[in-house]
Amino acid sequence: MRQLRKLLPYIKPYWQKSALSLVLLVIVVLLDLAIPRLVQRIIDDGILAQDIQVVGSTFGWMLAISALNTLLAVGNNIYSVQVGEGVARDLREALFLKIQSFSFGDLDRMKTGQLMVRLSSDSNVIQRVVQVSLRIGTRAPLLMIGSLILMFNTDQGLALTMLPLLLVTSAIIVFFVTKMGPLFLTAQQKLDRLNNILQENIAGVRVVKAFVRADHEAERFEDANQDFTARNIRVMQFMASMGPILNACVNIGIVVVIWAGGAQAIRGDLSSGQIVAFVNYLQTTIGPLMIMGHLANVLAAGIASTERVHEVLETIPEIQDDPQAPALPELVSPRVVFENVHFCYNGAGDATVLDGIDLTAEPGQTVAILGATGAGKTTLVNLVARFYDVSAGRVLVDGVDVRQVRQDSLLAQIGIVPQETVLFSGSVADNIRYGRPEASDEEVAAAARAAQAHDFILDLPHGYATHIEERGVNLSGGQKQRLAIARALLTRPAILILDDSTSSVDVETETRIQAALQTWMKGRTAFVVAQRISTVLKADKIVVLEHGRVAAQGTHRELLQSSPIYQEIYTSQLGDGVTGGAA
Numbered sequence: 001m002r003q004l005r006k007l008l009p010y011i012k013p014y015w016q017k018s019a020l021s022l023v024l025l026v027i028v029v030l031l032d033l034a035i036p037r038l039v040q041r042i043i044d045d046g047i048l049a050q051d052i053q054v055v056g057s058t059f060g061w062m063l064a065i066s067a068l069n070t071l072l073a074v075g076n077n078i079y080s081v082q083v084g085e086g087v088a089r090d091l092r093e094a095l096f097l098k099i100q101s102f103s104f105g106d107l108d109r110m111k112t113g114q115l116m117v118r119l120s121s122d123s124n125v126i127q128r129v130v131q132v133s134l135r136i137g138t139r140a141p142l143l144m145i146g147s148l149i150l151m152f153n154t155d156q157g158l159a160l161t162m163l164p165l166l167l168v169t170s171a172i173i174v175f176f177v178t179k180m181g182p183l184f185l186t187a188q189q190k191l192d193r194l195n196n197i198l199q200e201n202i203a204g205v206r207v208v209k210a211f212v213r214a215d216h217e218a219e220r221f222e223d224a225n226q227d228f229t230a231r232n233i234r235v236m237q238f239m240a241s242m243g244p245i246l247n248a249c250v251n252i253g254i255v256v257v258i259w260a261g262g263a264q265a266i267r268g269d270l271s272s273g274q275i276v277a278f279v280n281y282l283q284t285t286i287g288p289l290m291i292m293g294h295l296a297n298v299l300a301a302g303i304a305s306t307e308r309v310h311e312v313l314e315t316i317p318e319i320q321d322d323p324q325a326p327a328l329p330e331l332v333s334p335r336v337v338f339e340n341v342h343f344c345y346n347g348a349g350d351a352t353v354l355d356g357i358d359l360t361a362e363p364g365q366t367v368a369i370l371g372a373t374g375a376g377k378t379t380l381v382n383l384v385a386r387f388y389d390v391s392a393g394r395v396l397v398d399g400v401d402v403r404q405v406r407q408d409s410l411l412a413q414i415g416i417v418p419q420e421t422v423l424f425s426g427s428v429a430d431n432i433r434y435g436r437p438e439a440s441d442e443e444v445a446a447a448a449r450a451a452q453a454h455d456f457i458l459d460l461p462h463g464y465a466t467h468i469e470e471r472g473v474n475l476s477g478g479q480k481q482r483l484a485i486a487r488a489l490l491t492r493p494a495i496l497i498l499d500d501s502t503s504s505v506d507v508e509t510e511t512r513i514q515a516a517l518q519t520w521m522k523g524r525t526a527f528v529v530a531q532r533i534s535t536v537l538k539a540d541k542i543v544v545l546e547h548g549r550v551a552a553q554g555t556h557r558e559l560l561q562s563s564p565i566y567q568e569i570y571t572s573q574l575g576d577g578v579t580g581g582a583a
Contacts, residue, residue: 004303006310007126010090014083021079021134024072029142031069033150036280038062044273080134088127095119095312103319104387105346110312113196118312121191122305129302137295140288147285154278158260162253162282169249169289173296176242180300183235188304190228197224242296250286257282319389319407327409331494333363333523334398334413336384341393343379353379355548357393361541366526368536370569371545377529378419380545381497384527385414397495415493417501419529421480423472428457429464431483435491443490450516451486452509453479477504485513489520496526507534514538533573542566 011018038058046055099107099115129137148166151159201208201217208217261275343354354376361367369377382388383395386402395402402410415435423431432444439447444464448454456479460466472480481504488496496517502510514535517526530536537556544552544559544566552563559566 004306006306010087014086017079017083018134021076022138024076025139026142028069028072028076029139029146031065032143033146034065035062036277039280040273040277043276044271076135080131083134084127084131087130088123091126091309092119092123095309098313101317103317105318106315111196113199114192117192117195118309122309125301125305129298132295132298136291140291144285144288147281151278151281154274154281158257158278161256161260165249165253166285169246169286172245173289173292177296177300180296183238184301185304187231187235188308190231194224194228197221253282253286254279319386321406325404325406328400328405328413331398331413334494334525335363336361336525337396339394341395342391344391353548357550359543359550361525364523364525365540366528368528368530368539368542369545370530370536370542375545376548377545378499381499381527381529384497385411385416413494415488415491415496417484417488417498419499421484423468423480423483425468425470427465427467431468432486432490434487439490447486447490450489450520451482452512453482453486481505494524496521496524499529500531502535503531510535533570
């Protein structure tokens with residue numbers, strides 16, 4: 001229940017509708033409790049007294065109460081649904097905004113499938129808990145308490161006879177609720193695993209087909225699906241055993257009431273109408289207990305889902321701005337300095353990615369980062385945008401430590417073309433405008449020309465209005481990369497980061513892009529991460545990384561003379577003859 005109290009801040013905005021729903025519910029319960037008394041009156045004062053007027057008038061009251069009860073119950077349902085839907089919507093929004101605040105390190109640890117389950121399945125479970133709590137979940141205990149009071153009012157001795165049975169029934173329900181919480185939590189964890197496999201398979205279905213691994217993936221999915229099914233069966237079997245046990249308790253109670261009440265009726269201590277009323281009150285006492293037992297699975301699932309949702313909401317992002325951090329002043333031609341930078345993912349000292357990096361990008365310089373796969377090239381440029389915080393050392397932009405300014409003000413002046421191109425569903429123009437929604441059509445076209453994308457965009461069925469499908473599947477790899485470059489250029493960034501952004505582009509197009517970038521980015525600082533040496537030949541400074549360290553840095557001609565690693569890369573890609581000529 002402690003976990004469910006965490007939902008109160010999300011229910012608070014809807015307190016008026018919640019209160020109205022509960023008021024209607026209380027009235028419904030009072031009307032429900034009046035029915036057994038009216039039945040007693042029909043039997044004792046009408047049927048047994050042979051008074052048809054009492055029977056008729058009481059019957060009329062029962063019809064009126066039933067009609068009013070129905071209207072009030074409908075109102076209660078309407079308000080409870082509105083509150084439940086509102087809470088679920090606010091939770092999903094809070095989760096989405098929280099995920100948006102996560103750093104790259106946070107996202108590295110949390111799998112996409114897990115986050116999707118929390119946004120969808122867990123939010124829906126919590127919605128159901130809120131709705132049930134404002135309806136049956138509150139009605140059942142109120143009805144039970146009211147029935148107990150009226151049972152004592154009807155016959156105190158008979159009511160005391162029922163107390164042990166009611167206590168045993170309550171203990172059974174508490175036992176099942178306590179045990180079902182952990183069971184539902186593990187079931188949701190199995191669902192996480194299933195969703196992770198499903199998400200990976202859908203995203204990588206082309207690779208699966210290309211390597212004819214459909215059978216392998218089907219086997220993986222079947223294992224996870226079977227694991228999830230087995231856990232669910234165990235939960236359902238445990239829940240199913242509760243119903244028969246509670247039914248047995250109800251039947252025992254009815255038998256005891258009829259036996260003890262019948263003996264009192266024979267002695268003249270209890271009327272027939274009182275026995276019938278008492279049996280009804282017994283059923284409306286144990287009946288709600290049974291309902292609460294059946295709702296225990298909803299409650300247990302809600303506790304598990306609330307815990308999982310708040311695990312995300314209570315996660316403290318690795319990258320956080322100091323509350324007093326100022327905005328980064330507008331940059332014109334910034335100087336970027338790495339001072340003895342060390343970096344380890346997740347703070348693991350045995351997995352050092354960058355080790356003692358000292359590097360300076362002077363204002364307006366283009367700095368190329370070259371190195372083998374895993375050398376730390378992408379990690380290095382990610383530190384400029386503060387997607388990760390350094391483990392030691394500093395990254396300075398115009399003399400200011402990037403950790404001492406607001407990250408949004410830093411990112412607003414950086415244009416990034418990531419290693420993995422990401423496009424969104426929408427038009428070509430919308431994707432290019434993503435960083436500057438207010439940009440004019442002329443500015444969009446100018447950025448596309450600089451990225452050598454304008455011509456192929458005009459060849460698309462609807463030009464700049466052409467719809468891009470999910471993940472840009474209707475475009476080639478090179479086309480997607482050029483749109484990503486145009487998107488970054490349109491923001492007119494003071495710092496441009498190109499992370500292997502032309503790897504899918506042919507050499508001729510790459511040469512034209514580089515020529516356009518020299519004009520477009522004149523006076524701005526740029527970092528170019530590359531695998532191809534042809535990409536970095538005209539850079540003002542080339543930095544060669546090896547095992548997270550700076551192995552060499554300088555211009556192309558300087559490195560050809562002084563760096564064996566650079567010479568080896570150059571020779572392997574462009575050949576000895578070219579090396580000699582260039583040198």
